Amino acid sequence: MKKIFIAAIIVLAFTSCDTTKPLYSWYNYEDVTYQYNKKATEDLQAKLLEQYKKLTTKQKGGRGVVPPGLNSEYGFLLYKTGKKEEGLKYLKQEVSLYPESEKYISRIIKQLEK
């Protein structure tokens, strides 16, 4: 009898802690990119670059790594704003962190270097 009770409590305990921690830290990514998308001013670009810096260095999510695509976004913007070397570094970082992106990223790098 006691055992059944204990089993029931264990089951309940397990089902109740079925919460998920975010995989990544996003900070204000959505808002800043959305605003920049709406109006690409110099001010917002500076804000965006700052945001990317934070996103690529301070990851406190469940995975503790930069989310898919973000290194490439940052690298692309850096390249476009004249910081070519640094930009390429981040684009390559995307591939080493996510090898599945290799096909696409090498296409972007090729286009940029044309």
Added chain:
Amino acid sequence: MKKIILFGLAVLALVSSCTTPVTLGKQYPAMYEEKPLTIVIMPPINRTTHAEAKDYFYTTMYLPLCEKGYYVYSPYLTMEMFQQESAYDAEQFIEGDLTIFKNVLGADAAMFTIIKDWRRNNMGGVLTVDVEYILRSTKTGQTLYTREGLIKVDTSVNGGGGAIGALVGIIATAVNTAATDKVVAGRKCNAFVLSDLPAGKYSNMYDKDSSNPAGKKFVKATVK
């Protein structure tokens, strides 16, 4: 005594299993067969008169799909590619061959969306969005996941969305733009509709959620 309790438990288990809703594995078997890792977000197909809906909604799917554990191509980068290749109209692909995305990007699946409603009722401060989501395999062309959400956001009162699932919570915290912006409703719609998407490789729920109950294919909700 023990026997009676055991019998009672067995009956209870049987009864409860009869009422269990469909599982994710049964609702979306192709997701578990193909196990897509990489997703490209297609430019939304806009069936409303609000031209801006397409551009603004496009990028909102990125964060929730990443949080589901998939590799998602940055929509800001793919948007440029789609525009350069005059492929910014996804209508031409929704029923067509998708192997080009496998070849050019390495994408396993393409996420299509059809925006059916996108408006704001100024009187009641209610934002309404109705979006259908279709995830198709670039390999076989089959539909892996499809669901539709009709979400109304009541902006007259500020506040959280209540206990509507972990993912909704995660995304709700990311939503802190001006409450008057219609994109907020688009983001909430994502949270609801994508909550049923089986987890991808980078999630710790990967391959473990097939017996989770699946929600309805058409989600209707009003949130504050």
